Amino acid sequence: MARVRAQARAQGVQSEMRYRLRLAKLESAVFVSHLGTMRAFERAVRRARLPVAYTEGYHPHPKYSFATALGVGMTSEAEYVDIELIDRADSPVGSRAVLEAVGRELPPGLSVLAVAQVMEGSRTGLASGIRWASYRVEISLGMALAAAELLGQASFEIEIAGKGGKKTVDVRPMVRCAAPQGRALEFTIACGGRAHLRPGDFLSALGSIAGEKVRTDGFGVHRTGLFFEVESRLVAPEAHECTDLVIAAGL
Amino acid sequence: MTFPARYTGNELNAAVVDHDSARASILLAFPDVYEVGMSYIGFKILYSIVNSREGFIAERAFAPWPDMEEAMRTHGIPLYGLESLSEARRFDLIGFTLQYELSYSNVVNMLDLAGVPRLAAERRDGDPVIVAGGPCVANPEPVADFFDLFALGDGEELIVDIMETTARAKEDGVDRDQLVRRLAAIPGMYCPALGNAAVRRVVTDLDAAEYPEKFIVPFLDTVHDRVVLEVMRGCCRGCRFCQAGMIYRPVRERSLPVLCEQAERLVASTGYEEMGLLSLSTADYTGIQELARKLVQEYGPQGVAVSLPSLRVDSFSIALAREVEGARARRTGLTFAPEAGTQRMRDIINKGVTEEDLMSAAADAFRSGWEQIKLYFMIGLPYETDEDVIGIAELARKVLDLGRRIAGERGKAGRVRVNATVSSFVPKPHTPFQWHAQDSIEEILRKQQLLKEPTRVRGLSVSFHDVMQSHLEAAFARGDRSLGAVISKAVDLGCRFDGWVEHFRPDLWKQAFESQGLSPESFANRAYSFDEALPWDKVNMGVSKAFLRREAELAAQGITTEDCREGRCTGCGACFGDVRVRLQGEFGLAASPSDGEGAGTGAGTGGAV
């Protein structure tokens, strides 16, 4: 199998093509863990019978890359995954076919919002490239005022519980914006390996300013976007070094 | 709340049910957590058979973990079906799978949560009919108070009869009492209130038996989360302690073409990355090599791994495991089940494994690169002496030394590990050892102690099963109807999930027994004589009492009995009429397309190489 593949590659008939999928996780799947979501997705791809590229070796597994984990309890319209397909150079599978095939097979609670082809030569890895995440949550007026107050400060320190116990962290540089929209607050905070702020910690920071007790376990929080940072602008992963973008109908 | 996804349903391939148009409905209840219940193939088979028929619906319910139970009780949420979130009382039938005696407290607790009277005698019109199936119905008496009916044997055809009878009874407008009577008249149904004698149902031809076209794909990790192919049902090796080896006789194999078709359909409908070949002894399947090769060839490149959960102690099995599971198996280690430490003891239990078999299989394994071997043993077997117990340690050390020598040739002697898991023998109904008493708790502890010193060696480890759990398991396996009150009391005292060491409360069980003036010893540690009536005499699981008795007598003399599958019938009584040993090579002759079913197996996985 591996040899056949290598030959095909050498002859230029087949190549491995990276597709980027944007998924939504709905209310009915909020209890599904990140691991559970990944597995459900992999199984959907197998049911869809897409020509997935497998790692070589005795027990091949599909080549996937998932972006940042979503906490249990949150819904999302910005879950990203890159998959590699073995594509014929002359007749590629194409984003639309991927969108339809995976969309048909995803279990209840997950759906595909968009698919794009990552351009050959793109060096931005999905998981490693994410810098920011945006969320939406319903809040009180007091919390909205607290958000404005936090943004007005040059620094704002809070205690965050992590693996090695509690740490005092300046969260202000990790908050890019926070804008009330009706009864909801839409906010963009640091996400990824370099700097990461959990939405729950951000909300409890606001709670401490507003003097309100807030839910920090993720329920009610909706992720609206994940972003690369390109020349200090936010860019959605499907808009960066991608072509053939197809968006699901009804959006 | 731990793992909320246990309680939300809505998984891929879950059935969409409509109660309003249903002629009959059943809530399939599993008295353990979701992850355990969802791993049983019998449960999947019944679910699929019911839901694939117009007018019948089946939903699932599992035992809520204590945190969920508390939430349910605080908010007044009754037990419900995962498909439509309908409350349990709305169903015509609630069908429990009894896989394990230590789940009995969960059964009663689930009845409480369902709002159904615990005692069958107290149920009235409007209450669902409560039925049990699964291997534990081999002795229904300890839980007879709680069930209206017991369904014996293979479930594929029986479940259809149950649903149809229920639907007709509803259409005829008969009362609950009449419905129970009509159900009791179905062959294979035992009704404790009527005390009718009943014979288990058997599927004659596994190829004709219905098998699910799709499995529900859970969102959370279940114990066996994979495509499962039941390659055969039954085992005729005749190990005298093994209940599954008796009550699922005779051996019935599925043919290769049918299995390949099922594999294709299930991979396509689930997308699973693993496929397990299930049976009580998978290496005995006559087409195993061909089947395994085909599956590996077809699905390996698609990233689907094939696994062989229950193999034998021999070189053939090692070669097969090497071929099929390869590097993956070497990572997880191999499991052998010699069961006893001396040849004398293995002859008594009719475990057809010699020390040479074990050593040559182990040598093959070490040579093929395995470094970890797990050995399963039992202590407390009938006629066991201290030498037999110590023999376990000696055998384990021999395997370790062998591994060191072989791995030493490549400089890896230090990496070799041998783990011996030592469980306590539990005498089970419908086996040749059903008359035997279990060793007392003190005796088992003493025997465990005997093993500790001689196994204190680098690279060797021994683990024991909980003695109290085995003790209670024996009491419930061999007890009579008086145990119902004990179970009821234990549930009142707070007993739940007794099979989970972290929840098991032997102190509360002791209190429950005392409150009824009973003791577990009087059931677990009591020998029955050949002449007295046994509590489970009313249910006929296929194998005759005369055969069991002859086997018991042969055991006493250390004489073995051979496997009957190669043509020499040893007269166990399981075959009659169309029911006979069916091997896959003979297919094409036999297939009579009766309705299949197969709640049987499910006990098999996790077995041994």
Ligand code: SF4
């Ligand atoms: S009746 Fe004979 S052939 Fe049939 S299972 Fe028993 S021993 Fe084997």
